[in-house]
Amino acid sequence: MLRLVVLVSGSGTNFADLLQRTNAGSVPAEIIAVGADRACGGLEVAAAAGIPTFVEPFVAPREEWSARIADRIHAFEPDLVVLSGFMRLLSASAVSRFEPAILNTHPAHLPEFPGAQGVRDALAAGVAQTGASVIIVDSGIDTGPILAQQRVPVLPDDTQDSLHDRIKLVERDLLASVITHIADGTIDLADHGLEHRLDRTDS
Template sequence: MPPPDRRLRVVVLVSGSGTNLQALLDAAADPSYGATVVAVGADRAGIEGLARAERAGVPTFVHRVKDFESREAWDSALTASVAGFEPDLVVSAGFLKLVGESFLATFGGRFLNTHPALSPSFPGMHGPAEALEYGVKVTGCTLFVVDTGVDTGPIVAQTAVPVLDGDTPESLHERIKQTERLMLVEAVGRIARDGFTVDGRVVRFGPAVP
């Protein structure tokens, strides 16, 4: 984490419309938030997430998997580009690619992602639909530290979202996404102001305890 007199440097990775990114950009416009988005990376060109960054004057970069001879080469290039901005924290905001060993070796413990369910329930791409199919009455969203699994990392924050009568996967997911943005902004702000530590599977806000 940065020293008290410096704002937390955040690189955000996107693959689509970038609504979570926009929430972070809006929050970071207030100096008291404590964090600033220093770059936005993507795995595809021409997306709204990149346009949001460019409108905010934030540098961007794109690495498409198909432009590299191997997934490992793509991962190494992504790692180098992110590292060039010297981030304290990396946030996956709808980034639809799994990073590899090089990325996790460099940014492990400070790479965050969100999931539209209350982990460890319903991992993977279809959390809202699977929650409805299972018949749960409460689902939600999770912010976690990325590890080598799929939505399995230590949990930073969670927020519950009730399942309503008549919900569809789309309507439920939309309410989850609205809650997710608030959760992400609040958690990154706390990390910027207070720091955080990861001890096994337990994440605590605040400085490390000796």
């Protein structure tokens, strides 16, 4: 069973869904700690479930803050780190401590609409469909290897909130599937790491 540390910044609805699935046994993993860069609803969900939590408030410079939060994560010795609505960029050196076993969900069909405003940007672009993706985190902004993604239609009367709500449902299913497939060996993260990606590109 995989040991997960989850990082959150907001209400933690996607994290709460993953917690429910792990508790039910449908995802073969255990959430051993939840961390955040601020006080937030996600930490409250974790505390209510008896899961250890930690907060590392962001203080510049980013490199030093990233090293501190990476130390907090590392202390739990996780098999996998999951960024679930975590709204801070970790430094490249912090990411490298866990890569490729560090995942992020993104509310767009990458490489379309990267960055913090993927849902807003899709609506502004007037596209007929956007999507959801699960990626390995690298040193870029939503540029890591894609492990799973799915299209989500944009409806004529969609608002940013309504579209995001539908994307979240897909994100949750994709994340659960990816973690399950990592646990059962269907996905080998070593095949998707940065070094492998660079080697493949150069060949």
